[in-house]
Amino acid sequence: MTYQNPIIRGFHPDPSVCRSGEDYYLVTSSFEYFPGVPLFHSKDLVNWTQIGHVLTRPEQLDLSRAPSSGGIFAPTIREHKGTFYMITTNISAGGNFIVHTNDPRGEWSNPLFVDHPGIDPDLFFDEEGTVYLTSAAHGTEGPGIYQSRIDIKSGVRLSEPKFLWTGTGGQYPEAPHIYRIGNWYYLMIAEGGTEYGHMETIARSERPDGPFEPCPHNPILTHRSLMKDIHATGHADLVQTPEGDWWAVFLAIRPHGYPKRHHLGRETFLAPVTWSWDDWPIIGDKGTVSETMPADGLVLRPETASELPIRDDFDATTLSPCWNFLRSPDEEKWSLTDRPGSLTLRGTAATLNETGAPAFVARRQQHFSCRVSTNLAFAPRKDGEEAGLTVYMSERFHYDLAVSRIAGERKLIFRRRIGSLWKVENEVPYPADSVVLTIKAEREGYSFGFSLEEKDEPFWFGQGESSLLATEVAGGFTGVMIAMYATGNGSHAETPAHFEWFDYEGME
Numbered sequence: 001m002t003y004q005n006p007i008i009r010g011f012h013p014d015p016s017v018c019r020s021g022e023d024y025y026l027v028t029s030s031f032e033y034f035p036g037v038p039l040f041h042s043k044d045l046v047n048w049t050q051i052g053h054v055l056t057r058p059e060q061l062d063l064s065r066a067p068s069s070g071g072i073f074a075p076t077i078r079e080h081k082g083t084f085y086m087i088t089t090n091i092s093a094g095g096n097f098i099v100h101t102n103d104p105r106g107e108w109s110n111p112l113f114v115d116h117p118g119i120d121p122d123l124f125f126d127e128e129g130t131v132y133l134t135s136a137a138h139g140t141e142g143p144g145i146y147q148s149r150i151d152i153k154s155g156v157r158l159s160e161p162k163f164l165w166t167g168t169g170g171q172y173p174e175a176p177h178i179y180r181i182g183n184w185y186y187l188m189i190a191e192g193g194t195e196y197g198h199m200e201t202i203a204r205s206e207r208p209d210g211p212f213e214p215c216p217h218n219p220i221l222t223h224r225s226l227m228k229d230i231h232a233t234g235h236a237d238l239v240q241t242p243e244g245d246w247w248a249v250f251l252a253i254r255p256h257g258y259p260k261r262h263h264l265g266r267e268t269f270l271a272p273v274t275w276s277w278d279d280w281p282i283i284g285d286k287g288t289v290s291e292t293m294p295a296d297g298l299v300l301r302p303e304t305a306s307e308l309p310i311r312d313d314f315d316a317t318t319l320s321p322c323w324n325f326l327r328s329p330d331e332e333k334w335s336l337t338d339r340p341g342s343l344t345l346r347g348t349a350a351t352l353n354e355t356g357a358p359a360f361v362a363r364r365q366q367h368f369s370c371r372v373s374t375n376l377a378f379a380p381r382k383d384g385e386e387a388g389l390t391v392y393m394s395e396r397f398h399y400d401l402a403v404s405r406i407a408g409e410r411k412l413i414f415r416r417r418i419g420s421l422w423k424v425e426n427e428v429p430y431p432a433d434s435v436v437l438t439i440k441a442e443r444e445g446y447s448f449g450f451s452l453e454e455k456d457e458p459f460w461f462g463q464g465e466s467s468l469l470a471t472e473v474a475g476g477f478t479g480v481m482i483a484m485y486a487t488g489n490g491s492h493a494e495t496p497a498h499f500e501w502f503d504y505e506g507m508e
Contacts, residue, residue: 001295003046003270005230006252010366011265011479012038013194014074014175015249016237024239025077025104026249027054027086028268031478032071033324036061037088039104044298045239045247045270047305050321054086054099054108063327066092067355068394069476074120074175074235085152087121087133096121096135098155112155116148124178124208132208136174139163145176145189147209165212167191168201168219175235178208182279187212190234194266194477197224198234200250202281217276221250221283230289231255232266238273238281245297246273248283256443261470263393264365265479272296310505314343319361324481327357334359342377342500347385347486347493353395353417362392362483367506368443372482375454377434377498380405384489387497389437391446391464392481397474399464401437401448403430414448414462426462439482
């Protein structure tokens with residue numbers, strides 16, 4: 001029996017996992033997108049369902065000043081005596097903080113900020129009740145892993161940050177996790193930067209605060225310089241099954257072309273962990289993994305995972321967990337009730353070309369090949385009013401297919417924004433009050449089209465290369481999002497845009 005990597009497709013980096021009984025919970029980074037910290041549930045570590053987000057309220061998550069790839073970095077989730085804790089960093093507002101809940105599917109607490117430096121925080125609960133916070137920081141002894149003891153109820157730091165380890169010499173030692181396994185305390189970290197030299201290394205000690213002895217077989221996970229379809233493996237977390245087996249979740253990318261480029265973002269992968277005769281972990285096949293992996297020791301339960309339907313009719317009272325806003329959204333600029341059965345967006349002054357909060361509702365692109373369509377009812381009455389679909393990496397890298405009012409005339413436009421280059425590639429007059437917009441994605445690029453009716457074949461109107469939205473070109477830590485949006489291009493729009501349905505169909 002086998003399973004397929006990635007286990008969670010698309011932009012889902014920095015995974016952290018914990019088990020409670022027979023249930024596994026996993027969180028990933030969310031950066032400038034709201035709600036924050038996607039939350040997944042599984043019964044078998046392979047089949048996952050997104051059950052919501054951890055940070056769902058404005059008082060939990062301030063993204064108003066978050067630049068692209070700012071906001072929420074690298075969460076850790078842990079369960080201790082029936083309480084679930086999630087610790088993360090809002091690098092744009094406040095630093096490291098903890099939230100907790102007794103029910104992961106319910107509401108999480110307001111943030112408890114902790115005066116501890118760095119990013120990628122980890123929580124470790126010792127058997128004696130001591131709580132250790134470990135992070136990646138640039139402290140008194142330079143860049144490396146630092147740790148302090150904290151009061152988990154108040155967030156008060158009980159000790160000065162102590163330097164633990166700088167890793168094996170790779171750049172950016174980060175993403176620490178502490179485990180008690182057998183007689184040892186293990187400190188596992190990522191090194192090499194979250195790029196093609198990424199790797200996972202580990203050390204151990206007889207105490208949770210060191211000193212730590214590096215594994216002689218480091219790195220325990222890496223694909224650097226290998227001829228593989230998977231690259232940038234690292235930022236791992238370990239979990240033990242009820243049967244006693246160990247597994248690792250970690251991030252990786254699936255680049256393509258030459259030179260290699262990736263645009264779906266860093267995704268979540270899974271690999272088995274075995275142990276050497278001298279009690280060191282080995283991830284996957286001597287530190288490497290594949291897209292098809294043996295599921296030995298796992299009882300796969302695909303029926304427990306809920307697949308997203310192809311079509312969202314917007315008939316519910318709340319948005320599905322797959323939907324995301326850009327930064328801190330204005331609640332008055334979107335609605336599921338203004339026109340029942342539609343998602344209504346009211347354009348703000350913010351455009352897609354700035355670090356603001358446009359009316360923007362997005363989902364991750366999770367397949368190299370997919371087809372996306374929406375029915376847009378929009379009759380702009382004022383110049384500058386615009387609504388449509390965007391394939392979005394950041395404010396400097398996106399492709400847009402939209403209805404816009406320009407010089408008193410309603411038009412369909414296709415626009416490309418690549419760095420400092422900006423161009424409306426195609427435009428035609430469009431007098432109708434509704435249009436079906438379609439995006440066809442393939443591994444190497446996108447095609448953009450429109451039709452008057454859903455049953456009609458689209459008139460293909462523009463194209464864009466996927467490589468120009470890749471991290472290697474655009475930079476940053478996120479992946480491509482496909483969004484419905486509306487803007488007034490400098491002023492608030494008077495005309496609402498109604499998206500009557502949205503289809504996303506993965507083709508691979």
